Amino acid sequence: xxxxxxxxxxxxxxxxxxxxxxxxxxxxxxxxxxxxxxxxxxxxxxxxxxxxxxxxxxxxxxxxxxxxxxxxxxxxxxxxxxxxxxxxxxxxxxxxxxxxxxxxxxxxxxxxxxxxxxxxxxxxxxxxxxxxxxxxxxxxxxxxxxxxxxxxxxxxxxxxxxxxxxxxxxxxxxxxxxxxxxxxxxxxxxxxxxxxxxxxxxxxxxxxxxxxxxxxxxxxxxxxxxxxxxxxxxxxxxxxxxxxxxxxxxxxxxxxxxxxxxxxxxxxxxxxxxxxxxxxxxxxxxxxxxxxxxxxxxxxxxxxxxxxxxxxxxxxxxxxxxxxxxxxxxxxxxxxxxxxxxxxxxxxxxxxxxxxxxxxxxxxxxxxxxxxxxxxxxxxxxxxxxxxxxxxxxxxxxxxxxxxxxxxxxxxxxxxxxxxxxxxxxxxxxxxxxxxxxxxxxxxxxxxxxxxxxxxxxxxxxxxxxxxxxxxxxxxxxxxxxxxxxxxxxxxxxxxxxxxxxxxxxxxxxxxxxxxx
Amino acid sequence: xxxxxxxxxxxxxxxxxxxxxxxxxxxxxxxxxxxxxxxxxxxxxxxxxxxxxxxxxxxxxxxxxxxxxxxxxxxxxxxxxxxxxxxxxxxxxxxxxxxxxxxxxxxxxxxxxxxxxxxxxxxxxxxxxxxxxxxxxxxxxxxxxxxxxxxxxxxxxxxxxxxxxxxxxxxxxxxxxxxxxxxxxxxxxxxxxxxxxxxxxxxxxxxxxxxxxxxxxxxxxxxxxxxxxxxxxxxxxxxxxxxxxxxxxxxxxxxxxxxxxxxxxxxxxxxxxxxxxxxxxxxxxxxxxxxxxxxxxxxxxxxxxxxxxxxxxxxxxxxxxxxxxxxxxxxxxxxxxxxxxxxxxxxxxxxxxxxxxxxxxxxxxxxxxxxxxxxxxxxxxxxxxxxxxx
Numbered sequence: 001x002x003x004x005x006x007x008x009x010x011x012x013x014x015x016x017x018x019x020x021x022x023x024x025x026x027x028x029x030x031x032x033x034x035x036x037x038x039x040x041x042x043x044x045x046x047x048x049x050x051x052x053x054x055x056x057x058x059x060x061x062x063x064x065x066x067x068x069x070x071x072x073x074x075x076x077x078x079x080x081x082x083x084x085x086x087x088x089x090x091x092x093x094x095x096x097x098x099x100x101x102x103x104x105x106x107x108x109x110x111x112x113x114x115x116x117x118x119x120x121x122x123x124x125x126x127x128x129x130x131x132x133x134x135x136x137x138x139x140x141x142x143x144x145x146x147x148x149x150x151x152x153x154x155x156x157x158x159x160x161x162x163x164x165x166x167x168x169x170x171x172x173x174x175x176x177x178x179x180x181x182x183x184x185x186x187x188x189x190x191x192x193x194x195x196x197x198x199x200x201x202x203x204x205x206x207x208x209x210x211x212x213x214x215x216x217x218x219x220x221x222x223x224x225x226x227x228x229x230x231x232x233x234x235x236x237x238x239x240x241x242x243x244x245x246x247x248x249x250x251x252x253x254x255x256x257x258x259x260x261x262x263x264x265x266x267x268x269x270x271x272x273x274x275x276x277x278x279x280x281x282x283x284x285x286x287x288x289x290x291x292x293x294x295x296x297x298x299x300x301x302x303x304x305x306x307x308x309x310x311x312x313x314x315x316x317x318x319x320x321x322x323x324x325x326x327x328x329x330x331x332x333x334x335x336x337x338x339x340x341x342x343x344x345x346x347x348x349x350x351x352x353x354x355x356x357x358x359x360x361x362x363x364x365x366x367x368x369x370x371x372x373x374x375x376x377x378x379x380x381x382x383x384x385x386x387x388x389x390x391x392x393x394x395x396x397x398x399x400x401x402x403x404x405x406x407x408x409x410x411x412x413x414x415x416x417x418x419x420x421x422x423x424x425x426x427x428x429x430x431x432x433x434x435x436x437x438x439x440x441x442x443x444x445x446x447x448x449x450x451x452x453x454x455x456x457x458x459x460x461x462x463x464x465x466x467x468x469x470x471x472x473x474x475x476x477x478x479x480x481x482x483x484x485x486x487x488x489x490x491x492x493x494x495x496x497x498x499x500x501x502x503x504x505x506x507x508x509x510x511x512x513x514x515x516x517x
Numbered sequence: 518x519x520x521x522x523x524x525x526x527x528x529x530x531x532x533x534x535x536x537x538x539x540x541x542x543x544x545x546x547x548x549x550x551x552x553x554x555x556x557x558x559x560x561x562x563x564x565x566x567x568x569x570x571x572x573x574x575x576x577x578x579x580x581x582x583x584x585x586x587x588x589x590x591x592x593x594x595x596x597x598x599x600x601x602x603x604x605x606x607x608x609x610x611x612x613x614x615x616x617x618x619x620x621x622x623x624x625x626x627x628x629x630x631x632x633x634x635x636x637x638x639x640x641x642x643x644x645x646x647x648x649x650x651x652x653x654x655x656x657x658x659x660x661x662x663x664x665x666x667x668x669x670x671x672x673x674x675x676x677x678x679x680x681x682x683x684x685x686x687x688x689x690x691x692x693x694x695x696x697x698x699x700x701x702x703x704x705x706x707x708x709x710x711x712x713x714x715x716x717x718x719x720x721x722x723x724x725x726x727x728x729x730x731x732x733x734x735x736x737x738x739x740x741x742x743x744x745x746x747x748x749x750x751x752x753x754x755x756x757x758x759x760x761x762x763x764x765x766x767x768x769x770x771x772x773x774x775x776x777x778x779x780x781x782x783x784x785x786x787x788x789x790x791x792x793x794x795x796x797x798x799x800x801x802x803x804x805x806x807x808x809x810x811x812x813x814x815x816x817x818x819x820x821x822x823x824x825x826x827x828x829x830x831x832x833x834x835x836x837x838x839x840x841x842x843x844x845x846x847x848x849x850x851x852x853x854x855x856x857x858x859x860x861x862x863x864x865x866x867x868x869x870x871x872x873x874x875x876x877x878x879x880x881x882x883x884x885x886x887x888x889x890x891x892x893x894x895x896x897x898x899x900x901x902x903x904x905x906x907x
Contacts, residue, residue: 088906111585129907140580163898168905170896232702234527236557238581242588248892287694291763312884312892318698327701328694331660343884345661347589350698369891376896385902491528 001220001237002110003030006135007037009079010044010127010455011118011148011205013056018213019116028225030217032109036101038131040090040123041079043069044462057101057129060090061401073277080122084161087126087256098134110140111237112174113143114220120150120158125165134173140170142174142241146207149304149373151182156384163381166249166374175244175366177216177252178304184208215252215303218362222317222351235317235349240364243347248367249374251304255296257289257359259324290318290359292331294336297361304371312367313345314338320359333361462471518717518734521550521612521620523642526594526633527560528655529553530567531702535710536623537566540718542812544848547718550612552639554605556597557586557629573608587629588639591668594633602641611647618734620650621717622680624672627657627665627688632672639679648739652680653713654707654732655705656870658689663877670874673867682798682859684713684749685797712749712796716855719810719844730823732810732842737857740808740840745860746867748804749796752789753853754782754818766807766893783822784813784829791833797864805860806838807831815845826854834858859895 007016016037026059036054039045045056065086080086091098107113115132117124124147126266135143147169150158160263170176184207201481244250294316296306314337318325334348526534530553540547551568555561556576564572576582577599587593599607622639624631635652642650657665677683691705719727720733741747787809791801807830811818827841897903 026558079848102804111583125906129905133907160903164903164906167896167903168894168907171905234557234559234697236559236586236588238557238583238585241581241585242590246888248888249895291654312888323697324701325698327698328692330698331658331692334662335660338662344667344880345884346662346664348662352699367888367892369895371895378903382898382900382902431630462727 001112001222001240002032002034002224003220004034004105004107004110004113005031005036006113006115006131007035007039007051008115008117008131009039009121009124010114011121012124012128013037013039013044013048013051014205015116015146015148015212017048017050018209019216021216022213023221024050026221026225029219030224032106034107035077035104036105038098038101038123039079039125040066040087040127043068043078044444054104055342057093057097059097060087062095065088066090080126082155082157082161083122085122088121088123088130089126091127091130095130095134098131102134102138106283107139107141110141112141113139114146114216115143115169115173116146117148118150119147119162119165119169120154122161124148125161125168129165129168129172131184136172143172144244145169145173146177146179146463147176147180148206149377152376153182156380156387157378158420159380160384163374163377166377170248171429172248174290175247175250177250178374179208179212181208182373183301183305184211186481212303215254215362218254218319218360219252219315219317219364222319222349222362224276225351229432231350231352233275233349233498235315235347235351239347240315240351243345243364243366246312246367248312248368248369249304249306249371251295251302251306251368252298253302253363253365254360255293255300256262256358257293257296258320258358269416287326287329287332290326290361291332291336293329293359293361294318294363296360297363298326298337298340302365304368306365306368307370308340308365308368309342310369311341311343312363312369314341314343314347314366315364316346316348317362318348318359319351319353319362320356321354322350322360325352337363348410445477460475467509518547518719518721518737519549519617520547520717521614521617521795522548522552523620523622523638524551524553524567525565525622525624525638526555526628527557527563528628528630528702528706529623529631529635529653530555530560530572530769531565532623532655532706532709534564534566535706536714539707539710539714541566543714543846545714545718545721547714547721549617551677552608552612554630554634556582556584558584558596559869560586573605575604587633589629589664589668591629591633591672592632594629594635595637596633596716597630598634598637598782602637605638606641606645609642613648614648617648619648619681619738620646621653621713622650623655624676625655626656626669626672626676627655627661629668630834630841631655632668636672636675636679638674639676643679649681650675650679651741652683653686653709654683655686655688655709656866658687659869660692661688662882663873666870666873667881670871675869677744677746680744682744682747684747685864685867687797689866690794690796690798708751709796712751712855713811715751715844716749716810716852716857719812719842719855725765730747730818730820732808732840732844732871735843736840737808737810740806740838740857740859743805743860745805745862746797746864747857747859748864749863750790750793750858751853751855752786752793752852754786755852756852757811780819780822780825783819783854786811786852787826787830787856788855790856791830791858795858797861797866799858799861799865800863801833801858801861802835802865803861804834804836805862806836806840807834807859808839808857809841810844810855810857811842811852812844812846812855813849814847815843817852818843830856871895 005016007013008052009372016035030412035055038059040060042058066080067078069078113135117128119125150162316337318330334346522533524530533553537548538595552571553567554573554575560576563573574584577584579597579600581593582597620642624635626632639650657669686709811828823841827839833841
């Protein structure tokens with residue numbers, strides 16, 4: 001499946017650069033040269049060694065609040081400084097610039113677009129969402145998102161940004177492939193995940209990016225390699241498309257087994273090196289080995305750890321020298337996936353690589369729905385949002401104080417509450433109720449937050465606490481999110497008949513009433 | 518018999534390609550017209566014996582397919598074929614149908630293109646021509662999983678009702694340990710091509726004067742006339758021909774000295790054909806009609822042997838409609854017996870596939886029902902406090 005790559009923000013730029021590096025190692029093309037990196041600051045572009053200069057576009061640098069590298073200091077981070085809303089606003093202001101850059105991409109040459117972004121960053125989440133919206137409106141091809149999630153030792157603001165980003169990009173994109181940095185980072189330094197990864201401390205998450213790039217490329221580059229089409233059960237771009245078309249979150253597993261060149265013994269190998277005629281070792285078409293490999297791929301560190309039994313559709317690719325790909329192993333491996341994931345929508349293909357010294361199994365699980373990391377992010381995000389509401393309640397009671405909040409980059413979070421509160425409620429009647437919930441007068445929110453606080457502090461009882469809160473909210477006659485959930489009404493934001501209108505309306509929030517301008 | 522052969526999808530195309538290979542290698546001339554149809558451009562490059570201008574890509578303008586296959590979805594396969602039916606019809610125009618006795622459509626029933634586009638193609642052929650249209654369908658193995666089983670179970674219904682006879686091939690029966698993916702399918706396609714070509718090529722030279730035992734096309738067509746699902750058995754025996762260069766200089770009547778196989782041996786060959794792997798395992802006695810073709814040097818095939826074989830099969834298949842005859846191949850160094858069991862009604866594999874398909878369909882529907890809801894609840898926090906960004 002040929003992909004146009006769109007990197008957004010620092011993390012996105014770095015990861016796209018890694019993807020391009022992995023592509024250059026292929027005998028074929030994954031992107032056909034269609035790649036662009038967008039960022040609000042040019043600094044991260046310097047480190048990119050695969051992207052051409054004209055493929056790197058700075059967006060929003062003319063916005064008054066976007067900090068140029070030379071103005072950055074200890075208290076002023078360059079770019080949007082992690083501010084999600086500034087990221088959105090800067091991107092919207094520069095839409096013509098974005099569109100101009102998109103003109104350089106030929107979407108008829110590719111089968112899908114992949115937006116690559118760090119979802120915890122202001123640029124990745126903000127600019128990324130705007131870009132995604134734009135791509136969805138101009139492209140017929142599917143648009144996927146490869147989004148890096150912040151680790152748990154990163155700030156609450158980043159968790160909050162990522163949780164909202166997930167909430168945004170999943171309904172917009174055709175599928176989202178989150179990358180759980182944490183799952184990877186934990187032992188990336190302790191033990192290299194796969195060979196060929198080096199621990200380059202100069203680049204944050206270098207090992208993770210490398211591993212993720214390997215997985216993404218092994219998946220999407222299937223069938224894009226040059227050479228005779230030897231494959232028996234070739235994966236077509238539409239096979240990947242069909243697997244991902246269910247939407248939601250997808251995850252990739254990957255396992256490799258080095259072929260046992262050792263078995264012939266050092267002596268024979270040495271003799272062959274010297275030019276003696278030593279017969280090649282017999283191929284080991286080991287059905288059990290292939291099945292185990294598939295199992296390992298499923299149990300491997302997934303790009304997004306999840307309960308694999310919740311997968312909706314599955315794709316399996318076995319790559320390696322054709323003489324090593326046991327048919328029986330291939331079929332039992334596929335069966336194993338059906339048993340483990342509980343779905344029958346499994347597409348499996350082979351990718352013969354004559355000169356490969358290893359066999360790899362790459363598994364794509366689409367629309368997985370039990371994802372502890374997402375839940376954890378949401379919990380942190382909700383706490384953060386409540387804290388912000390509290391802060392805002394005490395320091396930021398009137399719109400007149402917005403300017404002071406803007407001067408303080410570290411307390412920018414509660415924008416939504418403040419801004420939506422001012423939004424004309426009559427603009428869209430059916431959204432009014434929900435809007436009101438969001439835009440409740442800040443003091444109420446504050447009371448809720450404070451009342452909830454002591455209970456919510458205890459992680460174990462958090463759910464219960466939330467339930468209680470929900471119950472009490474209901475008694476108060478307020479519409480709570482949970483109630484909306486049960487009614488399925490929560491879907492309205494992204495199932496809206498006319499997303500543009502709500503989008504424009506919200507963009508007003510950011511452009512006109514954002515308190516941090 | 519003279520055939521127009523059409524391969525639909527990856528498996529069907531490869532099968533046709535192997536049939537062409539086998540007929541070239543053995544000097545047969547069965548496939549007078551050949552056509553392969555696929556939704557994936559790359560797969561159309563695979564055949565080695567099918568001329569370039571006889572490969573048709575469909576669905577390249579279809580929004581979903583775009584020349585990249587149909588993602589294993591039979592419904593998309595059918596849709597694509599219906600949209601491009603004019604294109605397909607145009608290619609059929611080249612087929613001089615009066616030159617052929619019948620049309621054979623080969624397809625894999627587990628994949629999206631074969632299972633979906635296959636029946637659409639057959640519908641069109643039936644509309645356009647009076648000649649019988651036979652189906653040659655590869656059924657997915659159990660290990661290929663639920664989705665292929667569902668495609669196959671649904672497609673099988675379409676195939677069997679639309680074709681004049683459906684010759685089935687069960688992937689599971691031909692699965693063996695130690696094969697690679699490549700060898701596995703290659704080997705199966707060759708085995709099936711050998712059977713189908715040996716059977717149908719009998720009587721291709723109808724004007725020959727090769728004796729009264731010779732099988733001709735009408736016999737084969739009569740046997741296939743039953744409709745339903747058919748299975749083919751095959752066995753062959755190497756002949757001890759004089760070896761080496763010198764044999765060429767020996768007098769022609771030396772052949773006379775090679776004793777024709779005695780009746781018992783010939784009957785043994787037929788028994789082996791029926792009891793070995795049939796293309797689809799079935800209860801032999803459930804067959805409606807049957808036919809035996811012996812392909813090999815005519816001197817090797819004794820009339821007595823043919824008769825004994827016929828009688829044996831009559832008992833086994835529990836039908837009096839058994840035809841037997843030979844297909845003289847003087848240059849052949851093997852004697853092969855092919856047995857066609859027409860309209861076999863007890864085929865455990867088809868039941869299994871149907872059961873697997875029902876399970877699969879239930880699972881698919883369950884997942885479809887909760888999909889949106891599950892995605893929404895995953896991306897929304899418990900109290901729906903977090904808003905989308907844009």
